[in-house]
Amino acid sequence: MLCVEPGVFSGTFKAPPSKPISQRLLLAGALAEGETVVKGVELSDDVVAMLRAIQPLARISIYGGDVHVERREPDVYRAFNVMESGFTLRTAVAVYAGVPGLTAVYYGGTLRGRPIDELIQALRSLTDVAKAPGAVFIRGKRLSRFEVEMRADISSQFISGLMFLAAAGEGGVVRPVGGRKSWSFVEATASVLKQFGARVEVGDVIEVEGGLRGPGEVAVPGDYSLAAFLIAAGLITGGRVEVEGQASDVDKQVLDIFAAMGAHVAYDGRRATAWGTPSRGVDVDLGSNPDLVMPVALVAAFVEDWTVIRGVEHLRYKESDRVASVLDVLQRLGVEATYKDGALHIRGPPRRRNVQFLSHGDHRIGLMALAASKAVGGCLDDVSPISKSWPTAPLYFIVLPEK
Numbered sequence: 001m002l003c004v005e006p007g008v009f010s011g012t013f014k015a016p017p018s019k020p021i022s023q024r025l026l027l028a029g030a031l032a033e034g035e036t037v038v039k040g041v042e043l044s045d046d047v048v049a050m051l052r053a054i055q056p057l058a059r060i061s062i063y064g065g066d067v068h069v070e071r072r073e074p075d076v077y078r079a080f081n082v083m084e085s086g087f088t089l090r091t092a093v094a095v096y097a098g099v100p101g102l103t104a105v106y107y108g109g110t111l112r113g114r115p116i117d118e119l120i121q122a123l124r125s126l127t128d129v130a131k132a133p134g135a136v137f138i139r140g141k142r143l144s145r146f147e148v149e150m151r152a153d154i155s156s157q158f159i160s161g162l163m164f165l166a167a168a169g170e171g172g173v174v175r176p177v178g179g180r181k182s183w184s185f186v187e188a189t190a191s192v193l194k195q196f197g198a199r200v201e202v203g204d205v206i207e208v209e210g211g212l213r214g215p216g217e218v219a220v221p222g223d224y225s226l227a228a229f230l231i232a233a234g235l236i237t238g239g240r241v242e243v244e245g246q247a248s249d250v251d252k253q254v255l256d257i258f259a260a261m262g263a264h265v266a267y268d269g270r271r272a273t274a275w276g277t278p279s280r281g282v283d284v285d286l287g288s289n290p291d292l293v294m295p296v297a298l299v300a301a302f303v304e305d306w307t308v309i310r311g312v313e314h315l316r317y318k319e320s321d322r323v324a325s326v327l328d329v330l331q332r333l334g335v336e337a338t339y340k341d342g343a344l345h346i347r348g349p350p351r352r353r354n355v356q357f358l359s360h361g362d363h364r365i366g367l368m369a370l371a372a373s374k375a376v377g378g379c380l381d382d383v384s385p386i387s388k389s390w391p392t393a394p395l396y397f398i399v400l401p402e403k
Contacts, residue, residue, distance in 0.1 A: 015222025287311020
């Protein structure tokens with residue numbers, strides 16, 4: 001159990017490196033001609049999972065935060081464990097369908113209960129794929145240009161996996177079916193593939209032409225969906241927080257939301273600064289970037305006005321059922337919080353202090369609880385899930401006694 005003393009949270013921090021972009025850059029580098037140096041990587045659990053997944057395809061050298069990746073002749077038999085990295089599981093299963101040889105992809109923990117069957121069914125139209133408890137087995141082969149349908153309302157990672165498969169081979173067409181959830185991550189995949197020379201068209205269908213070539217050096221951008229927890233901690237404790245690093249267009253939305261809630265927010269393209277006390281509720285749809293729900297919900301818990309967060313249905317299929325686990329954090333704080341009509345409804349302020357929080361095995365719920373604890377005092381039952389995306393984060397919230 002990790003306990004945090006309440007107090008004003010202020011300081012200047014670097015935006016953590018984006019885990020999803022790190023993963024995409026490493027995978028593209030392993031599939032591309034020539035060496036790629038991915039700069040500014042943090043070895044979170046999910047990034048390590050991707051390194052495991054590409055090792056049978058690539059030479060990998062790590063120097064501090066720089067990862068050198070170069071494609072090599074793939075191993076004929078390969079097996080690796082992606083632990084609980086959903087993106088790594090789904091993209092690896094897809095990519096290895098196009099690599100001649102036999103692959104075993106192992107996975108565990110909460111990932112055993114998360115969706116994968118729809119992707120496997122689509123891949124079976126291209127090659128042999130079998131699922132067993134905790135593992136997927138693939139007989140890979142060289143694929144000609146393909147066309148598949150894929151549900152887009154379950155996991156955007158299904159779509160991203162098929163895009164990487166097309167880019168690594170002779171191209172392909174993916175026809176999304178149903179509502180498009182977390183679509184910003186599909187666009188992130190398209191952006192990375194374009195950096196590596198692929199032609200990608202994202203419209204009613206997604207067309208990908210392959211022939212990836214390493215761009216030399218690529219830098220991992222900052223992740224403001226994670227840095228937002230630092231900003232939130234500052235706002236709910238009366239502090240002032242500066243975050244160094246450029247925010248992506250999709251993550252920059254969280255700064256606009258905090259400003260709409262009454263905080264003072266300044267952003268010059270290289271640094272975000274936030275201070276002041278949020279005083280207004282908002283009505284926002286975060287269906288395109290559900291990772292922002294947790295920090296926005298936390299700030300909403302300290303506002304004496306109703307906030308409505310829409311587009312959250314997809315949160316039920318994450319590391320935890322995030323609709324339930326977000327409500328658990330809020331209700332432990334003693335705020336009014338319900339889920340109805342597909343939206344979270346939240347009104348503060350908190351009525352409890354020294355709260356006992358549960359992480360629910362979810363890194364973003366753990367971060368939400370740590371930031372909340374800085375305002376009201378509290379303890380988190382298990383801090384280890386945070387290493388999935390941002391291992392250094394707890395160091396910003398705790399004070400170790402000097403000997």
